[in-house]
Amino acid sequence: MAKDKTKSKETKSFFGVFLEELTSGSLLIPILAIISGLILGGLIVAITTEDVYTTWSRSPIEAIGLGVNAALKSYAALFNGSIGNPGRIISALQSGEAAELNRAFNPILESLTKSVPYIFAGLAVALGFRAGLFNIGAEGQLFMGAIFAVWIGFALKGLPTIIHLPLALGAGALGGAIWGFIPGFLKAKTGGHEVINTIMMNYIAFRLSEYLLRGPLQRPDTSNPISPFIEESAKLPRFFGSPIRFHLGFFVALLVAYGVYWLLFKTKWGFELRTVGINPRAARYAGMNIVSVTVIAMSLSGALAGLAGANEVLGLNYTLAPAFSSGFGFDSIALALIGKSHPVGVVLAALLFGTLRNGAIQMQIAANVPIDIISVMQALILAFIAAPAIIRTIYRLRAPDEEESIVLIRGWGG
């Protein structure tokens, strides 16, 4: 038995670390947290259904039935909107018509598309966590990435896609990296806490984007704060016909996720980064350069968030408008925590969040449940992840041998 264990440790593959965690039970908490969050979300839907109150005085049982019904209807709409209607998929497969197939498979592909920014932003926060940095500024870095990408996207003309697209993506990463570098540098050099600095940087980015979209980056023929459309050559190519928006960005995201995995777990630098994250004193004693690790980690984290913004403008919107992000920055913290700051976990969590977001649109149309219920669910899931003791109490799980709660903050400065 013990021999097996050491063997499995030696041959740790891409999924190795992850599978180990699954079998050892530490993945149980995130899964239970997600399930509990979804159930509580349904409960909120049920208790905010108006019919429940109007029928309550007549017959409480009927009212409860109505509430449960509303919740089930929402779940059904959520499923149909995010994965697809099973009946429709089967009939489309039987008929074999291209348009039918497109429409039947659109929901699930759209879910994948929606999870692209989550993958990037989640990886950004996860990379920060691994280095002991709390990057709460993914939102601002994402905005800067989008600004840089859209600028390269429309300002450069006549380039072939093979040059223009990587250039625009790179610009997005650079924009985010700059926004990550500043708090990273301040943290390493002055000790100013990155949480407060990244929050400030978020708002600076918002104001800057407002200014740019009303000034230098504004579309010439309009008075609205919106940028010009990017050139055809800077767009991330889509694979299927309308209405499917699934684009190359998804595969770029997976590739980048693998890159982050490789960097964190297969390189010397990644080892240093994780050491600094776990124990800065030990890292310093071992001769690691904490300043450079902190600055580079924060810049890389920003670059990943910047890629999220670049993907949104290069793959979906093709232009930049204010407030285009629906709170990816805060959601990404939840993603990184659910995914235990491991790239595989983050990708899975991002797929879940993208699916939820996508399904919520259908839920709003079909079941008349505002899309914001998703944020509530995400907050609940995050609360359960952050305080595993709650989940343990509910499901009567045994307490682990070692305390796994994370404490990332140690004051604002100094």
Next chain:
Amino acid sequence: MSTEARALPSTVGFVSPTRRKVMGFVFLGIAAAIWLIFSRTTTPGVITTFTLNPGGSQNNFPDWVFTTLSALNIIAGLCALMGAYQLARGFGKSTNMVLGLVAGGFILAFLSWSAADNSLNLAGLLRSTLVRAVPITLGALSGVLCERAGVVNIAIEGMMLASAMTAALGGSLALNWMEPPYNLWFGLVVGVLTGGLLALVHALLSIKYKADQIVSGTVINIFAIGITSFISAKYLAKYRYLNNPGIFSDWKIPGLSDIPFFGPIVFDHNVFFFGMVTFLILLHFGLFFTRWGLRLRSVGEHPKVADTLGINVFKTRYMAVVLGGMMAGFGGSYFTLGSVGRFDEVMTAGRGFIGLAAMIFGNWKPFGSFGAGLLFGFADMLASKLAILGVKIPSEFLLMAPYVATMIVLAGVVGRGKMPAADGQPYEKET
């Protein structure tokens, strides 16, 4: 914060020599800026007129008329003098006050310059600065309460947003069984309790379950944005009567509000302004001159020692966080019951985070927070007035100023703030 930094002498009057010099150069820089940017672009002989009556006031106070250029030169000269004295001798203890004076001089110079050959309602500007400082200061006071007890609270924004909504909802619902002015009080109580309730969640997550305090704050922020938008989309947009509480009217303090110039600016506000002033004074004296405050601060500085001395660390922290949440709830209610009169989605627009910044800027002190709140409120107010003044600075850059200023303060460029030593660290009782 390293142990060496904590061991530094923390007497009130301590000013490091580097900080003294940096400050001196800052003063001189401001003087130079006033002269270079404002004086040199002003035509000699142009006159600035400041109106000293805010709109709607009866008593007539004569306008303040002066020659722009000479005023600018006088201000620049005074700033330069202070800079020179700071470099030569140093103001010591009162450096921060002088910094405030110099900053005020810069603002006055800027206003005189932008109102050159024109007239500007100075009293109106000051009054709306005070009004805009109210939610920021209340947010900052909420942060002071929590962080002095060692619990970081980045959820001020979420608490404010949720309270803004429940206050509007409660105030509107109360109209069914209450006469107009009283329903607002009901709404206010609901708003304050909402803040307290969310703070209790924050306290439970971060004190009982020892979750990371930033994560716990994030949970509350996401939750507040989600639930308020959800209820707003589901109910408030559909049933207008649920979102129409009205607003608190201004109270004129008898006698005091008749003082020329100052009266209408300071003594003619609604309950939120007077509440803020009251809490400001109470919190200052409570924190620094009572046993309650000493205990609270000791829990934030060194919980283990506090525990050894028989102070209940957990109880103190719960109390501080919940009180802080109620303060944020009071500030959040301002948005609906004191300002707009209805709830809009995400209407706090980052004011809670500015409050957090004001707290850091104000060095974790109530009056410091108020000063920072005034400064940030002024930037906020000026940004909306820039177009009227005809100044060619994009208002967005002015709105960035508070954030940039906070980062500079945090980096310790103009003197590092002194945060509570155990801020953000969960306390574990040894058994």
